[in-house]
Amino acid sequence: MEKILLAECKQEVSSFNPVESNYDYFSVSVGAELLAFHDGKETEIRGVIDTLSCDEEMQVVPIYGARSNSAGPLKQESFERIVSEFKQSLSSHADQADALLFCLHGAMACTEEVDPEGYLLSEARQILGDKIPIVISLDLHGILTKKMLQNINGLALYHTYPHIDFVDTGRRSAELLISILRGANPVISRVKIPVLVRGDELITATGVYGESIRYAQNLETDPRVLAAGIMIGNPFTDVPELCCQSVVITDAEPELAEAEALQMAQTFWKQRKLMQPELMDMDQAVDKANKIPGPVIFTDAADATSSGATGDSNALLEALIEGDFSGEVLAPIVDPSAAYMAHSAGIGQKLQVVIGGALDSRYPPLELEVTVEKLGDGEYPLESSGTPEHAGPTAVLRCGNYTIVCLSRSVRFIDRSPFLAHDINPEDFDLIIVKSPHCEPRFFDDWAECNFNIDSPGSTSANLKTLGHKICGRPLYPLDSEVNFTPSSETYQ
Numbered sequence: 001m002e003k004i005l006l007a008e009c010k011q012e013v014s015s016f017n018p019v020e021s022n023y024d025y026f027s028v029s030v031g032a033e034l035l036a037f038h039d040g041k042e043t044e045i046r047g048v049i050d051t052l053s054c055d056e057e058m059q060v061v062p063i064y065g066a067r068s069n070s071a072g073p074l075k076q077e078s079f080e081r082i083v084s085e086f087k088q089s090l091s092s093h094a095d096q097a098d099a100l101l102f103c104l105h106g107a108m109a110c111t112e113e114v115d116p117e118g119y120l121l122s123e124a125r126q127i128l129g130d131k132i133p134i135v136i137s138l139d140l141h142g143i144l145t146k147k148m149l150q151n152i153n154g155l156a157l158y159h160t161y162p163h164i165d166f167v168d169t170g171r172r173s174a175e176l177l178i179s180i181l182r183g184a185n186p187v188i189s190r191v192k193i194p195v196l197v198r199g200d201e202l203i204t205a206t207g208v209y210g211e212s213i214r215y216a217q218n219l220e221t222d223p224r225v226l227a228a229g230i231m232i233g234n235p236f237t238d239v240p241e242l243c244c245q246s247v248v249i250t251d252a253e254p255e256l257a258e259a260e261a262l263q264m265a266q267t268f269w270k271q272r273k274l275m276q277p278e279l280m281d282m283d284q285a286v287d288k289a290n291k292i293p294g295p296v297i298f299t300d301a302a303d304a305t306s307s308g309a310t311g312d313s314n315a316l317l318e319a320l321i322e323g324d325f326s327g328e329v330l331a332p333i334v335d336p337s338a339a340y341m342a343h344s345a346g347i348g349q350k351l352q353v354v355i356g357g358a359l360d361s362r363y364p365p366l367e368l369e370v371t372v373e374k375l376g377d378g379e380y381p382l383e384s385s386g387t388p389e390h391a392g393p394t395a396v397l398r399c400g401n402y403t404i405v406c407l408s409r410s411v412r413f414i415d416r417s418p419f420l421a422h423d424i425n426p427e428d429f430d431l432i433i434v435k436s437p438h439c440e441p442r443f444f445d446d447w448a449e450c451n452f453n454i455d456s457p458g459s460t461s462a463n464l465k466t467l468g469h470k471i472c473g474r475p476l477y478p479l480d481s482e483v484n485f486t487p488s489s490e491t492y493q
Helices: 033-038 044-052 076-091 116-128 146-150 166-181 208-219 254-270 282-289 315-322 336-345
Strands: 002-010 026-030 058-068 099-104 134-138 154-157 186-193 225-231 244-251 296-299 329-334 350-355 366-376 379-381 388-390 394-399 402-407 431-434 450-453 489-492
Touching (some): 002 033, 002 044, 002 076, 026 033, 026 076, 033 058, 044 058, 099 116, 146 489, 154 186, 154 225, 186 254, 208 225, 208 254, 244 254, 254 489, 282 296, 315 402, 336 350, 336 394, 336 402
Parallel strands (some): 002 058, 329 431
Antiparallel strands (some): 186 244, 366 394
């Protein structure tokens, strides 16, 4: 029986978030705890387990998992602790290992180490040696580095955005690993594309990016092709190898891998201008919203916690108040001090609170008189995947026509769960602030009158030129207006 070691390490980072993250941000699982955590959840680990468990010749050996919500750069000492724990778990099973399947994100960054995933994989390779296959899964927002490619035998990528194919990606990574164990000889070709992209055209079900994804999916139906995809990176993770990339893996067919990776890269490059956001000025958006019956969605992608922002922006709240928006507004915000004050006061109490800018000083605090309507512990499952969120003490505050869901910790605002957890139905409001660039349509867009992408300030702003990239390679479109692209491939086998 072949023993497949299973591990996980995931965090997506915004380098422009001023709050550094640490070890306490992570949920850590050792051994069987990893399987228990993912039981019944829509995750890659679940897809891996379901697939490998169907093969009587495979035994899954869970060794280590560390996962964090998106955040600011990880403190170096915290990363080193994770590395140490992972190496200890891996070393204790290395003698029996036939393969390692490692579920990663790809957009980690530390205060010192700029390629954490590459470092983890190089350490794994040193422990396992050259003959043990290593296969990884990656978010399409990951940044695939040379060090990562040098230390793996294959990878599977998400094919959807917003992400709904977690389980399927796990399945594909497991099937790729099985192919390698059964004799496949993977050849990886990748082409780096000097572009950063954002905006609605990245929605794979409707946008031009979806055309590239469907091309890759069609390639994967070719028996000669083991995996394919287009990675769009995370524009907010300012690291040396930040870019978009096409990736094709074939079974001992280097010419085919190279040709298809080049083809995908060239097509993607031609569409780069389409894959830039259309943003609306805050004041203009408020003026338009005042004239629409609603419901209206204000997308505050600049403060998207799922992309690494703090979640404490009050910029849209202030713009709506100053613009005399008359409808009922629902707004989430991360502000631990305000949440704790509400818990101390109790339901029904009136408070003078300062909202916003609790973590990111670019947001001037906003003074409001509020009534505490509801209190909660911030423990709830995501509506989209069922994975747990830990928002800390949470308070629902009422200020005139504004309902503010105030959380103590940054969590993912990728669905309606922060609202539903407190018996709040977003459909009952005229305007909802959504701190995510894109959610599954069923959560907001399917019932809203319109959705405005707002040009607001923040560490995950789609107005990329405002962020201040310092580390990534240049030139890089749209940070630079003049960028020449002559596609060239790199091959790893």
